[in-house]
Structure formats: structure tokens, C-alpha cells
Amino acid sequence: GQNIDQPTEMTATEGAIVQINCTYQTSGFNGLFWYQQHAGEAPTFLSYNVLDGLEEKGRFSSFLSRSKGYSYLLLKELQMKDSASYLCAVGGSGGYNKLIFGAGTRLAVHP
């Protein structure tokens, strides 16, 4: 079966660093994607990992370990506008170009 787990909620302070973890067990794998979704809006693409290791893009970084079925999204220098849901998605399970989404992690950034 398909299973993608991530924490339901997290809180952090403005200016701090937060790490959002994601573990997955899927029948196929064609990449691990992270999306940001503000309430009532569509998801926006943040990052993509297909090989093990760290991908850095500005304040956001994403890590993947395929052998452990594990990824994390690291957000640095948190800003209030980073308060959103962060969705972990696995590609290639159930179809080469499909994405299976986790339930999302709601991040609240406080002053």
C-alpha cells in the first residue's frame, strides 16, 4: 500500500529554523516533492529530490534518503509568511507521473 507520514502541526518562532520530516512507503518511486499551501490556495512547488542528499534553494532545503524512505524540508530564517501547510508528495507510485500526497504539516510561525 501507499503510506506517507508527516507531523500534523508544528510551531516555530520568527527567525528560527524548522525541520519538517516525511517518511514514506510506496510501491514506486520517481522523486520526492515538497509543496507549500496557504489556506484556501493551491499548492506551490518548493523542491524536488530524486537522489540521496541535500538540495538547497535559498532559505529552503530538502533532504532525501531513499534507503530509509525519509525526507525532510528545512526552513531557515523563518518569516511570518512561511505560516502554511507543507505537503510531502511521492512521485511514481501507482503511475509514472502521479503524485501521492501526505496529509500535510501545518506550520505556525510566531513573532
Add this chain to the structure above:
Amino acid sequence: GAVVSQHPSWVICKSGTSVKIECRSLDFQATTMFWYRQFPKQSLMLMATSNEGSKATYEQGVEKDKFLINHASLTLSTLTVTSAHPEDSSFYICSVGTPAAKNIQYFGAGTRLSVL
């Protein structure tokens, strides 16, 4: 990334009526589009994969006769919710797949459907 336009952004309809939602790829020829449904505080659930020029592929448990998908061109896919009922009230989101670009999906702004 691809720019995706979804219309309408919000619709209210009476129970038993049909509602059509449009998803347009503005700067990318999309052979594949995806339709998702999202209930409050839940994640995106894939409903179907829309393939240009052919029939859509529906996920298990999604009624193809209720959720009609048409993908007649490389820039437009439509989802029609037929005989809508209150339980169909949800946030419907489309996306464009980019097989040549790591299969990243780019999403429309979503349509909030409320069935009275």
C-alpha cells in the same frame, strides 16, 4: 514552471445541478493534467488523470459518470460535476504535469464548490 489558470474560483449551486470547472495551461502544452479534491484540513486526493485526446483515468472509488472529464486540447481540461449534492462540496484543484521537467506538477488556484 507552467502557468495554470482555473475557473471559476468559487461557485455555489443548487443540489441536482451540474457545474463545469475549467483548467487551462497558459504557457505549456499539457498532454496530461490532474484533478484533485481537497476537504478542509485534509490533503489532496487525486481523482483522475486527464489525457489529451483520450479518456481520463479515474482513481479507485471515483465515479466517472459523476465527474466527467474532457481534455480536448493541449491547453484545456474540464471537470463537470454532474447532479451535484452537498457532499460534493469541496475544493477542486487541477494541475499540469511536466514529464520533461522532473514530472513537477503545477497547480491552478482551485475552485471552491458549495452545493446547497
